[in-house]
Amino acid sequence: MEIEKSLFDNLQEFFGFDTFKGDQEAIITNLLNKKDTFVIMPTGGGKSICYQLPALMSEGTAIVISPLIALMKNQVDQLRAFGGTDSIAHFLNSSLNKGDITRVKQDVSSGKTKLLYVAPESLAKEENVQFLRQIKVSFVAVDEAHCISEWGHDFRPEYRKIRQVINGIGEGIPIIALTATATPKVQSDIRKNLQMNDAVLFKSSFNRSNLYYEVRTKKNVIKEIVKFIKSNSGKTGIIYCLSRKKVEEIAEVLNINGIRALPYHAGLDAKTRADTQDKFLMEDVDVIVATIAFGMGIDKPDVRYVIHHDIPKSMEGYYQETGRAGRDGGEGYCLAFYSEKDVEKLTKFMKDKPVSEREIGTQILKEVIDYSESSVCRRKQILHYFGERFDEMGCNNMCDNCRAQKTYFDGEQSLLEVLNFIKNEGGKFDDHHIINVLIGQNNQPISAYKHDQHPLFGKGKENGVNYWNSLIRQAELNDFVKKDIDHYGLLQLTEGGKKYINNPYPLKFILNRPMEKAEDDGGDEVVQGSSALDAELLKMLKELRKKIAKQKSLPPFVIFQDPSLDEMCMLYPITLEELKQVQGVGAGKAVKFGAPFVELIKAYVEEKDIDRPQDLIVKSTANKSALKVSIIQNIDRKIGLEDIASSKGISYEDMLKEVESIVNSGTKLNLSYFVDEMIDQDRQDEVYDYFKTAEVDSIEEALNVLGEADYSFEDIQLMRIKFMSELGN
Known part of the structure; x- marks a missing residue:
């Protein structure tokens, strides 16, 4: 019970959450008990807390191995905000100079740093190994662990040396490996390579029930994309392409067609890429056209569609990229365009690779082809x-596929023929070879194994390749056969297949539709939200949110997320009290942003003579007024804002927002004791004079005028709070 109690206390204190999500609690307890832990959890499932919280609770420093510099920086910034001090988390990678590295190592040695993020390349450096030997390592977290496996979609050789390096640092260090995509083969690769065969596996479902999947034939593809985006006007999306050239071309076409779009790929400089991400977050641009690099380092919850202009190289890649859509649980439309030419291109890319890698790449690509061509449920x-x-x-x-008209065929006899062939031939052949036998296609491998003399040779010719492809694909999906991935897709009987041979029963299979889909095949149907929503009001609320977001220089979803606006369109709240009961609003946001929203809704209800639902369902919301009272009392006692934030388990930035909210609601606070400690008098006077004459209270505008080199965003925000408190209240 000790761990359990402190777990919840620490979750609340560090991250401000009251409950754990899914397996988080069990994972963290397992790691705190010094046991190896293997976590497979889809994007958005809350993987980071699984190692961040135990690191903050353990003695020593946790080493977090992460492949992307942008991701490391993002997580370190968040941890510093939660923990209230910069020394709590650091990263060690190629972006740091010698002085930075010395500072990081000093903080780690002095025990101030609970998490140290490193790239696998930095981890392997001899001077870093020597340094890590001298400190207390609480555990090692291997993030994006699929990079270990050559079967993963992002194979990195440095990841395969991690175990060796950990052994060099010390004995008995627990490991937690985490990934958002791992097939059974990749799982086994990770376990083997990290020598963690006894690790407890925690695997969450990969099902994202709010995502809609569709594959279309690649015909008039740019026209189709423009048409799709125009029919989803006002929503944000990402388009993935294989080449930089295609990215540039499509972004240009979209802009010509009045769609605000920007390209994003590795050929652009870092500043342009960062600006593009910011514009997407701030909704100054609706569509990003990108190579696969985009979307990994940002967390935009309301991406409403992801389009694949080219079929992706792997199912892992496809799952990760479509996973950028609908992270807030709302609508997410995943549309992919497929053509055999794309497949030929991807096959050509693999020509120069070593044989084993080429074979693996072919298997991975074949899964994508089967997915695209099959008529079985995509999910x-x-x-x-x-x-x-x-x-x-x-x-x-x-x-x-689930929405389409299906053609079924009786498959009992055909399935028995395939299963018996696999059984009698000892599971030595892939689907391609077996289909060639059945349709009588003689080639070198067929004659080499004398399969041109087999009783089944040519027996299934009149059924055609599509029939046999459909049957074998569904035999695999329904667990009669399995692919032996280690041996390049050879088909083998499962227990289910063996039982079926001994005890067959009638079975219906779905025939794959030819890829050339008819124009009226449901292709342009867009998944709509709840029919109870008032679409006209929703449009007005989104415009208002955007306007306020612009004024406050915040991304629109920080004001209110889409599910909150949706609920406003069903409940029609016309007072702040009613607004507080809307999902995702609460007292703080209602006070801070709510007035114009309830005014707009009230005017709309009167104009349209709408009968509102009389009984608003009261949802329990966190009691924020208690937090505000406590903050005011602590400020009266002249306790530093960073210390108050730390004691309340919120970040310094959130603390400033809470204090700002208190001041904006009319309460006068004396913050001089804290401001004097943070900012010298001359700089205070300069900011004060600026706000006296400024036309807008924008922090960005202030930074532009006063100089970003001299002031941080928080400095200006703090001075703005003091200014408003003294002059406005």
């Missing part, structure tokens, strides 16, 4: 790829 196929069984009834028509 079932995605989840099967990640080793998860799924009944397609649970898809709820959230993919094009």
